[in-house]
Amino acid sequence: xxxxxxxxxxxxxxxxxxxxxxxxxxxxxxxLQMTINTIAEKMQIRxxxxxKLKQSHREKIxxxxxxxxxxxxxxxxxxxxxxxxxxxxxxLLKRFYTxxxxxxxxxxxxxxxxxxxxxxxxxxxxxxNIIRLSDEHVxxxxxxxxRKLSVREMVCFKYFFNKLKLESLAGKTIIDAGALMGDxxxxxxxxxxxxxxCFEPVHRQFQLLQKTIAxxxxxxxxxxxxxxxxxxxxxxxxxxxxxxxxxxxxxWSNDVEEVEIIxxxxxxKENQLKVGLIKADIEGAEQDMLAGAKQTICEQKPILxxxxxxxxxxxxxxxxxxxxSWDLGYKFTFCKSYTKSPIYEIMLIASV
Numbered sequence: 001x002x003x004x005x006x007x008x009x010x011x012x013x014x015x016x017x018x019x020x021x022x023x024x025x026x027x028x029x030x031x032l033q034m035t036i037n038t039i040a041e042k043m044q045i046r047x048x049x050x051x052k053l054k055q056s057h058r059e060k061i062x063x064x065x066x067x068x069x070x071x072x073x074x075x076x077x078x079x080x081x082x083x084x085x086x087x088x089x090x091x092l093l094k095r096f097y098t099x100x101x102x103x104x105x106x107x108x109x110x111x112x113x114x115x116x117x118x119x120x121x122x123x124x125x126x127x128x129n130i131i132r133l134s135d136e137h138v139x140x141x142x143x144x145x146x147r148k149l150s151v152r153e154m155v156c157f158k159y160f161f162n163k164l165k166l167e168s169l170a171g172k173t174i175i176d177a178g179a180l181m182g183d184x185x186x187x188x189x190x191x192x193x194x195x196x197x198c199f200e201p202v203h204r205q206f207q208l209l210q211k212t213i214a215x216x217x218x219x220x221x222x223x224x225x226x227x228x229x230x231x232x233x234x235x236x237x238x239x240x241x242x243x244x245x246x247x248x249x250x251x252w253s254n255d256v257e258e259v260e261i262i263x264x265x266x267x268x269k270e271n272q273l274k275v276g277l278i279k280a281d282i283e284g285a286e287q288d289m290l291a292g293a294k295q296t297i298c299e300q301k302p303i304l305x306x307x308x309x310x311x312x313x314x315x316x317x318x319x320x321x322x323x324x325s326w327d328l329g330y331k332f333t334f335c336k337s338y339t340k341s342p343i344y345e346i347m348l349i350a351s352v
Contacts (some may be wrong), residue, residue: 076317094110096313108342119155120338123338132148145182168303174196189221197224201259227285236258280304280306280307290323304351306348312344330351
């Protein structure tokens with residue numbers, strides 16, 4: 001029997017007093033909890049990020065936003081987006097308008113989303129725990145790489161996966177276009193898929209990718225020293241930086257190499273692949289890759305994770321309508337990795 005019930009039988013007045021005290025304490029606890037909740041809501045930290053955009057990039061964005069059909073471009077982006085995706089799109093568009101307002105040499109300030117704040121914290125934690133085992137062995141997030149790398153993809157792709165139904169990957173191949181040294185390959189290799197086929201055209205990066213695969217015993221990851229495009233050809237690539245990219249002139253005397261480009265459709269047909277996901281982050285060649293993968297996409301309808309920021313603003317506004325014009329029933333969303341820039345590292349995700 002509870003104390004209140006015992007007291008009510010023996011000392012009714014005492015029982016009433018106990019009840020009043022207990023009730024008052026309960027009210028105080030509830031009030032305290034409400035106060036804590038209010039403080040917690042106010043402490044949903046509005047973290048601001050500052051960034052100085054290249055003037056040439058700003059001019060391209062401003063010019064695009066002054067187009068007579070700019071509103072229609074936005075309306076086209078809104079098609080087949082759910083409520084959350086539309087909210088994400090609005091946040092990104094707001095950043096475009098912020099960029100338009102800043103003057104030359106002025107830094108722009110924008111607010112990080114809750115996801116960006118969480119990614120930033122995880123990235124910083126991962127960086128603090130990096131261990132350099134030797135000159136060619138760097139331990140990051142439980143994986144070993146041949147050199148220090150950006151840990152952003154290792155963190156951010158796990159957030160992107162939350163928007164996907166990954167059970168559809170069972171028994172299928174993941175295409176990782178623009179694999180670099182394997183920072184996304186290690187993440188993909190843990191998914192319930194048959195294999196991960198990584199395309200990296202530049203030899204220096206390809207060698208690093210092979211080492212990453214070997215160091216981590218990634219038996220389901222296959223490295224291919226080729227790039228993906230709209231036709232079979234050779235191209236000149238610059239490989240001096242952490243990423244590799246196509247160049248259109250011969251002014252670069254060093255760190256340039258000739259690379260082989262193939263069509264994904266040809267490769268899939270030749271190897272009889274069932275493709276479950278295509279990720280492409282290939283320095284502005286995403287539209288060419290899509291052109292060379294159209295048959296595979298139309299027939300197999302894999303999940304698509306396509307970077308849409310390298311040729312900004314054109315890729316941001318036109319890659320989604322391009323895929324949509326194929327009438328495959330895809331639903332879309334936008335994902336933004338944490339980075340200091342308000343409009344870089346944006347991916348379009350499409351799934352049926």
